[in-house]
Amino acid sequence: MLDYQIRGLNFDVTEAIQAYVEKRMARLEKYLDDAESYPVRVKLGGHKSDRTYQAEVTVQLPELVLRAEDTEDDLYAAIDMVVDKLERQIKKYKTKINRKLRKQGIPDLNEVESDVDQAENTDELPIVRKKTVELKPMDPQEAVLQMELLGHDFFIFLNAENELPAVVYKRKDGQYALLDTDN
CATH class of the missing domain: 3.30.505.50 (Sigma 54 modulation/S30EA ribosomal protein, C-terminal domain)
Known part of the structure; x- marks a missing residue:
């Protein structure tokens, strides 16, 4: 269950905006444990100077913090983009965890998302350079x-x-x- 804290910067958050955020964020609940409550901080901002809207969402999971932000000309589009980014992050995380468990001989944690394995085909992020620094x-x-x-x-x-x-x-x-x- 997601526990929302929605704040508007430079404008008031209407019930319609709050309902839209909660409806869009509900897509993430299928990846989460129903028995737990997860704090979700949502900051929505409007910039009068360039007429853009920014949406920033942070979801606190037990072992992971999901965070995404986006700026668009439309507030609802910014919310949609942030939710899409969060969904990709959580799919990537679940895929890595499931692959790690499979390597250890443990079956997948969740069979709910069959498309997760297809979403991310990389086991590791490539490190292209290593540098050692002396901390002064x-x-x-x-x-x-x-x-x-x-x-x-x-x-x-x-x-x-x-x-x-x-x-x-x-x-x-x-x-x-x-x-x-x-x-």
Whole structure:
């Protein structure tokens, strides 16, 4: 069962929009355990300047977080695209789990989706390059400067504040974010 938290940014979410989101997201329920409740956070935003709508959905599963976003000229089209992306993600995840279990001699978890095996034909994502980096202690501001000097979208470093690995990255909106780790 999906537990919805639907928020509108720059506009109010009407009952019709909420019903549409829930109807479209119901497609995912066939892949989930009926006995559990899964939190779903939906952010819908409208941009007056370029007349586009953005839909962002995050579904918290026990061992996986599904997240997708899309921007379209129509709010309903953005919702449709996000649900399609989420469905592809969950099919890919289920396919990998089922293949892993089959290799171990355990039968498939779910026989519900017969088209899952046909949806994704790749067992692994190809890693085309491996690089080893030395983590240097620095503060996040210095890490952002290093990232910019290298012309990268992210930079991994040892956070001098807590002596743990961290990552800074450039967001789609041009701002910077910090991913920090716990002990």
